[in-house]
Amino acid sequence: MYDLIIVGAGPSGIFTALELIRKGSDKKILIVEKGKSVEQRKCPKAKTGKCMNCKPCNITTGFSGAGAFSDGKLSLSYEVGGELPDLIGADKAQSLIDYTDKIYLEFGAETKVEGIGQTERVKEIRKRAIKANLKLVDCPIRHLGTEKAQKLYYDIEQFLLSHGVEILYSSECNDIILEGDVCKGVVVGDKEFFGKDIVIATGRRGADWLEKICAKYDIAHKPGTVDIGVRVEVRNEVMEEVNEVLYESKLIGYPRPFKNKVRTFCQNPGGFVAQENYDNDLAVVNGHSYKNLKSANTNLAILCSHNFTEPFNQPIAYAQKVGELTNMLGAGKIMVQRYGDILDGKRTWEKELSQSNVKPTLKDAVAGDITSAMPYRAMTNIINFIQAVDCVVPGFASNETLLYSPELKFYSNKIKMNEKLETNVKHLYCLGDSSGWTRGLMMASVMGVHLAHHLLEEASL
16 A cells, blocks of 8 residues: 555656655655666667667656657746646746756756857847747757766666655556546556555656546546657758757747648757657657767757547547558658658658768668658648748758658647646546646656645645
8 A cells, every 4th residue: 555656757757756755755655667767778779770679668668758868858938848837827837847947956957058148149030930930939948968867867766766665667557446436546467556646647658548548437638639740850050050049949830721830849959860669669750869979960850739629539549540651661660751852742762861961860760751651731731831940040941851750749638637636536646748738858847746745735734
């Protein structure tokens, strides 16, 4: 019997436990994690040169979750990171970001904040964005770097263990246990674990599982957003001004004719494009960014948000089908195509890539035609958005610009919760990207801190 059971050792679950301990709580806490401890998370591709299709993927599962092993960026503005401010209020969200940022600093986060102190140059970039019908969100960023993030989360992991938190690694939660409208525990393998409060914090990797749990137990929710897009790679010279002034250019647009929300995400100056694998053998593209190891390229995601209406209620399955079709064309690997070839209506060939200024940092990506698998609506949005970004960053829409596919972000159906983050099932809470309310490391961490504060308040009553 535990006071608190947390399913998932991503940032939201970690920071729930961490803040409880920091505030002197003596709660008996169990964390159930599908992946490995942070020190055992190793991607064999570094040695083999190709994805070994580990199950589960060491990049996306394990202590600290997927985000920390991608780029390790902490966005320090409430305007970035999802819709949590809509649930708890913008002022509260910003206050919690400032508070949580100090916790990261306590555990060794980089003290330098990127994207501040160059007001006039930011104004010039914003003018160009406005002219292109784009919104620039100049969000301060604390960049941990993939390697430093691993060290930081290792220290947090050891802190939790040294303070009595139990962590079950390589353990998959199969189900939750309900008695009436009260959640009593979880099922892990063939064992049952009971707790006073249950937290689901399974991240994007657990979105499909959580969707089924919501349907099974009538957990109130509404269809969530899925992001379908590409990972764009250009030479550092093209992004030089934006990289220097903002580090990460967060641009948002609603290109015609469909006017879906399209945005840039996860920009990695001098970074590397990477492949991630889901358990159903779905290969998706992402980007890494290190503090010391640098490439000649900058990569970033361009994501088109899809919100579906009745009667359709399977947005995650829809995005997965798009990814599966792309994987089929790429023989199970990530596909890459030059932007100019897309406009010319032709596939890209390996010989053409070898002659380009932009050399792919994902060495085993397959040159081909991503438009054969990408839905027309999404592809049209992406093309028009790239042309708009070219007004802000001249050269972005170069013929040699590389587009990798599929870049997919699965967010759970948005769970209906009160301000205390409790679902309609008593003592059941949902956090982080699995809740449908957050995107990224900082806001997920904030959600964990917020829940910890409410649990502490209840304990004091």
